[in-house]
Amino acid sequence: MCGIVGLHLRKPDLYPRLGALLAGMLCEMEDRGADSAGIAVYGDPTWSPAGRGAISLIAVGASTDEVARALAAELGVDVSVQARGTTYLVNAGVDSEELLAAARKAYPKVLVGGFGSDLAVLKGVGRPTALAEAWGLAGAQGWQGVGHTRMATESAVTAGGAHPYAVGPDQCLVHNGSFSNHATVRRELIAAGVEFDSQNDTEVAARFVAHQLAAGKEVDVALKELCTTFDGFYTLLVSHRDSFAVVRDAIACKPAVIAETDDWVAMASEFRALAHLPGIEAARIWEPEPEVIYHWTRAEVSA
The missing domain is CATH 3.30.70.2860 (Alpha-Beta Plaits)
Incomplete structure (x- = not known):
């Protein structure tokens, strides 16, 4: 059991609040994984x-x-x-x-x-609330953020084993669940020249997606390929500096909720991580369907 959160802001007026909103989401998921945590923030003028x-x-x-x-x-x-x-x-x-x-x-x-x-990735061992405070997350700015609270099942509790796994340029992946055939996929990727940093099954998915994108495939296609290649139970959030995508396994075993307004798109493992977002009372809220790729692209905004 791990916790995933993600927030994609559409309105520049909200950019200064990204870190505070993301910190609230991350800390709400602490009881889903309190051994380590990580975040990815896009667009903070100090961090990146x-x-x-x-x-x-x-x-x-x-x-x-x-x-x-x-x-x-x-x-x-x-x-x-x-x-x-x-x-x-x-x-x-x-x-x-x-x-x-x-x-x-x-x-x-x-x-x-x-x-x-524009990407900063922070990881650490310890309770997410303590890590968020130590990082100064509440003061971060930007247009997009991703977070993860980990309950380790597949590899050691280290900062390196925390999510997000950000193995391709401008992109990262967070994961709740487990892949039963990750060792097989790892061997296939190694044979294709892909190198690994850990034994974590999530890294295999991240390397797989990065390998697909490097070959010129769009993220929707890469995630469809992942669904046909990987066995197991999973909810994934894959982010790029200009996009934000969510997918669940064929039986949608792991929880996920998406909310959308004109101002933002957000997802989390549980609704309580979304409850404090501005305008949530008017948001469209739903659970993502099995193996459906939900994908949003950052809109160009005028200065």
Whole structure:
């Protein structure tokens, strides 16, 4: 049993409230998983400044100043590094994949929490309420956020084992449930050249989706392929800087609720995580159908 939350804001007036709204959602799901938690936030101007490559590094084993100097020497540009718990949020005036390559060269064993334009991923071990406070989540801004509270069943309780799994550029995945054939799919992906960081079954799904997207498939197609490939019980939320998608398994075993208004789209494992959202009383609320892909794309807004 784990808890999933996600919030996609349509109105720029709400962007300054993203972190506070997401924190409320995450903390409501604490009793569904209190051993670790993680979040992904798109668009915070401090955590992942616009126009700069951004990566999240977990348990680096060096100080923020040391990491900044090492990456600046490698890239030839100024590098900013800030600590949020065990996660370092790194940004620089280069492409996020160039920044990622430099980090892996300087720290070959580093665990990457996520990378991409406008994306910050934070993970930690402990109760979600304590982690949200330590991260300063309530003060975060942006247009989209994803969160997960974990009750570990498939792998160790570590920051690296927490969700989201953000293994492709600008994207991440959170999961409630378990995959019974993840070992088989893992072997097939490894044979295709895909590398793994953990033994977590969720990482297999995240790598599968990223592999599909890298091959040029749209997220809807990638998730349909996932439904035909993976066995087990699951609810998944897959996010990209410009999209937000939800899918459940063939018998919809794991709980999920979606709510939608003109101002936002949100999903959670239980309705109580949505109850505080502004305008919830007028929202359209439903449980997603089995193996139906629910997908929203970020609308362009005028300045």
